[in-house]
Amino acid sequence: MPRTRIKICGLTREEDVDAAVDAGADALGFVLWPGSSRAIDPGRLAHLAARVPAFVTRVGLFVDQDPAFVERCAPWLDLIQYHGDEAPEQCRRSPRDWIKALRMRDGLDLPAAAEAYREARALLLDAYKPGVPGGTGEVFDWSRIPASLAKPVILAGGLGPHNVGEAIRTVRPFAVDVSGGVERERGVKDPAKLRAFIHQVTLSQDS
Numbered sequence: 001m002p003r004t005r006i007k008i009c010g011l012t013r014e015e016d017v018d019a020a021v022d023a024g025a026d027a028l029g030f031v032l033w034p035g036s037s038r039a040i041d042p043g044r045l046a047h048l049a050a051r052v053p054a055f056v057t058r059v060g061l062f063v064d065q066d067p068a069f070v071e072r073c074a075p076w077l078d079l080i081q082y083h084g085d086e087a088p089e090q091c092r093r094s095p096r097d098w099i100k101a102l103r104m105r106d107g108l109d110l111p112a113a114a115e116a117y118r119e120a121r122a123l124l125l126d127a128y129k130p131g132v133p134g135g136t137g138e139v140f141d142w143s144r145i146p147a148s149l150a151k152p153v154i155l156a157g158g159l160g161p162h163n164v165g166e167a168i169r170t171v172r173p174f175a176v177d178v179s180g181g182v183e184r185e186r187g188v189k190d191p192a193k194l195r196a197f198i199h200q201v202t203l204s205q206d207s
């Protein structure tokens with residue numbers, strides 16, 4: 001089985017960036033949406049992004065925001081994560097390569113979404129909770145993900161060291177994404193949980 005990539009999302013502090021990199025994360029997510037308790041501003045993004053070594057992907061997360069703001073943040077990002085209701089046309093005008101988050105609301109037609117967002121580098125599948133665009137800590141029904149989809153899947157939503165192995169064995173995603181499951185408190189990562197999460201991903205590769 002190909003190695004499952006790991007994205008750690010919602011980083012706000014220097015020590016958490018360092019801990020995630022040291023633990024072996026492939027990608028780091030920075031929430032640029034001011035409505036989140038994990039939000040950082042462009043100045044902080046520049047500061048944190050400068051700590052990230054080559055070959056670790058810096059992902060900027062936006063929720064239905066002004067394209068000019070996305071453009072302003074882009075110099076410090078390798079990839080943009082559109083986590084709101086952005087239409088395919090808006091994503092196509094992205095200043096960087098992009099991934100599209102899809103919240104698994106009832107009736108979502110994943111193959112049709114994969115076609116609509118065909119220029120995305122991957123689709124991030126997250127739990128749906130009305131009124132909350134992401135970072136809910138909730139798991140959705142993984143059996144809703146078709147065995148084959150036209151786009152690589154990044155599995156998100158309520159993952160942690162306790163269930164990420166099962167998630168990988170069940171879904172076989174391209175990557176997993178975690179935020180709350182490796183936190184001590186909102187916006188503050190826990191290095192032991194980070195290491196445990198990545199260890200569980202590594203273990204699942206052999207089973």
Ligand SMILES: O=C(O)c1ccccc1NCC(=O)[C@H](O)[C@H](O)COP(=O)(O)O
Nearest residue numbers: 009036133134135137157158178179180
């Ligand atoms: O983290 C947030 O506060 C957030 C706010 C608005 C949109 C998305 C947000 N996070 C998105 C992520 O990529 C999370 O990692 C993903 O939703 C999973 O979160 P969790 O269930 O806590 O692992």
